[in-house]
Amino acid sequence: MTDSHPRRRFLKITAVGAGVAGLAGASLAGANRAAAVTSGLTALTHPGVLHSRADLDRMRSKVAAGAEPWLSGYNVFRSDRFSSSSYVMAGGRATVTRDPAGSPGNTELWYDCNAAYQNALMWYITRDTAHATKALQIIRSWTDALRVINGKDAELAAGIYGAKLAAAVEIMHYTGPAGSWSASELAATVAMFKNVFVPRIDIYGDGGYGLMGLKGMTQIAVACNDLRLFDDAYNAFMTHSCCGLTKLIRSGTGQCCESGRDQAHTQLILGSLAEICQTGWVQGLDMFGASGSLLLSGYEYTAKYNxxxxxxxxxxxxxxxxxxxxVSARGSFRNIYEIAYNHYVRRAGRSAPYTEQVARRLRPEGDGTQCDHPGFGTLLFTL
Structure with missing residues (x-):
């Protein structure tokens, strides 16, 4: 795939800001965002959450032509219950709680976020307006209802589900059927993101927990066309001492900060970093290349071990x-490998033998584990 974005080469990232390393064992209270760095962007590109218009057009044209592996990826994608225009909406709810003691409304929100995103993609690929109608029904319902996200794990809920919902909003805003979404409805959705989601994710906690907020902020910032919020997330990715890139993945080996916890959470971190980098790529930033392509070393370490x-x-x-x-016991593979394989190997021409082996094993990729990832990378990210 040729690089058509003039800023991608100019804005290549080779190192992160100072002040990140050497904080192993530090108290989270000492976490900082170091010397602030900005993306250098003057405007955001749309559609720009995970997928550019060219990406969406590629999916659509490859499926229409019956080309592989996109067609096999699409057949898995369309058979998923959240891709159906007949999906029965679970929300919206005024309050969503994510807490070990009980989580009313939590499952309903992530179900609906999956369905909104997958129906938005189905709309673009098939041009069946029933999918557009379903995606917008879900977005409107939560926009009208949601007022509070709370609980011990509120940042996880707001970050993970907010990222998925933002991806749906972005597709429908910039590609939806003409007249299907009014300016006032869109403004209300932006307000919902900023009033309900953003205050929960702007705290950037420790390790993978903080990364989920960072992921949500990145995607929501683009959907809200808010460069200030995007730069805040970019700065955290580059410099944050407890959830920035170099705190999450060890330079030199690729060990993840949660490799000793379990392999599921390790892959949650890797996949979420890849989603942030993919959105950055659409915006003209090579965040995949940050710190000497540190994310690639994380993928290779984890793939090799498992x-x-x-x-x-x-x-x-x-x-x-x-x-x-x-290091924790070996585990099963999550559907997060196509996004990394296609960038590093297909696009950038890098060697990633273990990542490639897993991507081939999983192909065509299935769902994204609850609401944790986009999943379905064979359709969504094959170049």
Whole structure:
């Protein structure tokens, strides 16, 4: 794939801001955002959450032509219940709680966010207005109803679900049927994001927990066309001492800060970083290349280990508030590998043998594990 964006080469990232390293074992209270850095952008590109218009057109044209592997990826995608225009909406709710003690409204929100996003994609690929209608029905319902996201894990809910909902909003805003969404309805959705989601994710907590807020902020900022919020998330990605890139992945080995916790959370971190980088790429930023393509080393380390290989492990490298003595047991693979494989190998021409092996094993990729990722990368990210 040729690089058509003139800013991508100019804005290549080779290093993160100072003040990130050396905080292993530090209290989260000492977390900081270091010397602020900005993206250098003067405007945001739309559609620009995960998918550019060219990306959407590629999916549509490849499926229409019956080309592989996109067609196989599409057949898995369209058979998922959240891709159906007959999906029965679960929300909206005034209050969503995510808490170990009980989470009323939590499942309803992530179900609906999945359905809004997948129906938005189905609309673009098929041009069946029933899918557009379903996606907009869900977005309007939560816009009208949602007032509070709370609970111990409110940042997780707001970040993860907000990212998925923002991706749906972005597609429908910029590609929806003419006249299907009024300016006042769109403004209300933007207000909902800023009044309900943003205050919950702007705290950027520790490790993967903080990354979920950062992911949500990145996607929501684009959907709200808010460059200030985008730069805030970009700054955290580059410099934050507890959930920035170099705190999440160890330079030199690729060990993840939660590699000792379990492999599911490790892959949650990798996939979420890839989603942020993919949105950055659409915006003209090579965040995939940050810190010498540190994300690629994270993918390779984790893929190699879960394929049965031996990897080094540093017990001193963990979250700001927690470390693990040894690498966790091997686990199953999440559907997060096509996005990395296609960028690093297909687009950038890099070697990623373990990531490639897993991508081929999972192809065509299925769902994104609850609402954690887009999933379906064979359709969505194959170049």
């Amino acid at each position: 394929l049965g290989g031996t990897v080094p492990y540093d017990a001193a490298f963990g979250r700001c508030n927690w470390h693990w003595d040894s």
